[in-house]
């Protein structure tokens with residue numbers, strides 16, 4: 001990273017780290033879990049001796065129509081896994097379980113947000129529904145390789161749609177239901193999607209929340225979309241045009257038989273957009289055989305899944321990669337029984353999650369630190385009212401988990417008997433990369449511990465030298481892994497520049513990390529300008545562009561400031577246009593403008609109107625200094641500033657909003 005690149009460098013995180021390292025509690029695995037664990041310490045040695053052989057055995061857990069002939073073809077940085085192999089992802093996730101006599105087994109317990117609104121889908125049900133949806137998409141003209149945009153609430157038709165696409169070989173591109181029309185249309189255009197699957201709306205916070213009007217708005221800019229398939233979920237009135245078709249009109253009348261043709265191991269499975277530091281969002285491309293291999297293996301290993309007895313619940317939205325890999329593909333490939341919950345954790349009361357755990361006797365729970373911190377804020381007495389004795393393993397994902405949150409999770413949710421697995425990965429990695437194994441690792445609160453067997457992650461200094469125990473630096477991955485992104489959709493050069501150019505021959509995820517005296521890894525957050533808000537990557541540039549698109553704003557600089565609940569919160573510094581009056585409600589106006597442009601998740605916590613922004617001589621905004629201000633610290637080095645009196649002006653504008 002260039003010395004003047006705005007952003008956090010690992011050095012700045014040392015302070016946080018030394019706090020983390022005062023944490024020296026360790027929680028060894030429960031003896032019974034260790035004795036019966038799916039994966040033992042031997043897996044690390046096995047994979048170290050023969051990494052490709054290890055992944056071949058993982059791939060053998062799937063059902064292949066044709067076996068591969070080359071395990072890995074590596075033309076850096078372009079990987080092909082299981083070359084020559086053919087398989088159908090939907091067949092692996094659905095049909096084969098039915099053929100094995102498990103058709104009556106529950107695939108999903110679906111819990112709607114309105115109480116009493118629930119559905120149960122067995123693997124046989126899923127096979128019928130996915131087949132009908134695949135036939136329906138084909139009737140709409142969807143063929144192998146076509147892109148299908150998906151903008152849906154958390155209802156069973158969402159995983160059904162993804163599996164129907166996978167069955168045909170169409171490439172799905174899910175856009176999180178909280179994104180705005182502008183964000184949606186940009187993603188539809190970038191992928192050149194032909195069909196959009198959506199719903200009238202979903203239930204959020206006790207009320208219907210519309211989706212279809214956002215699609216209508218987005219499609220004004222998307223002339224290539226030929227059909228919109230709409231699920232009726234809320235029953236609210238929606239506008240309908242000739243392009244629109246109701247799910248119940250089209251899908252319900254289809255045959256429930258659909259032949260799953262085998263696809264190439266490297267055929268695309270999906271695109272999922274993630275925010276970048278610069279420019280438009282990146283369409284992360286995942287393919288078929290390697291992706292399914294790694295998500296299935298990691299789901300089995302990290303959660304010690306016993307498909308006969310476990311009830312697994314991942315609370316993520318399927319609109320994010322966590323939902324793709326660990327609600328849809330991993331669990332279904334493993335024949336698991338999962339819970340899907342549609343709504344928010346505080347509807348109709350703050351104990352809703354624990355009520356769901358109690359109702360379905362959930363044994364494995366996978367959630368995010370931001371949720372855990374919210375539950376801590378709501379109070380210990382809430383989970384205490386529910387019987388959660390079914391739980392045996394707890395997972396965390398999305399950002400570093402603070403030791404306090406880890407220990408609270410272990411105690412108040414896990415009754416001090418369940419291991420906590422802190423899983424590090426990214427949209428780009430497709431599957432879990434660094435995580436404890438619940439039957440092996442003595443977990444440390446706040447540490448993601450070790451790379452999984454078959455993964456060669458390391459921490460290097462800025463000269464790409466591996467740091468010794470006790471050292472900190474940049475996280476890298478040295479060798480290709482099966483579920484890695486293959487490229488950025490339509491932009492190989494950007495793929496090379498973003499991930500493979502910082503360190504020669506290594507994948508650079510953009511995170512800082514530290515290796516402790518035992519050799520265990522601690523993740524320290526992003527080193528670039530992407531903010532991590534409630535576990536979601538949001539780029540400063542995108543928020544700045546949204547602010548600047550408002551007629552009253554001349555310039556904006558956005559930083560992520562540490563926030564006790566959301567991890568980082570967005571703080572924006574704006575310069576108004578000369579003609580604009582600084583009215584009392586300007587901040588509210590700009591916040592809602594950002595929500596409209598990018599989606600509510602990108603809404604700044606704070607917007608400050610300032611007379612100037614700190615810039616380097618080359619004209620780059622020094623976000624590092626703004627972060628100092630936003631986090632109430634004394635200023636770091638100001639020598640590269642064009643004009644250091646600017647900082648006094650800015651600091652004077654800051655209310656004590658900490």
Ligand code: WT7
Nearest residue numbers: 322397398399400422423424425426427523537
């Ligand atoms: C970024 C990826 C992986 C699905 C959810 C987010 C951060 C994720 C952890 C963790 C520390 C973590 C990283 C990563 N992150 N999990 N266990 N410990 N940091 O996917 O939106 O692609 O974000 O989330 O900074 O790079 P994403």
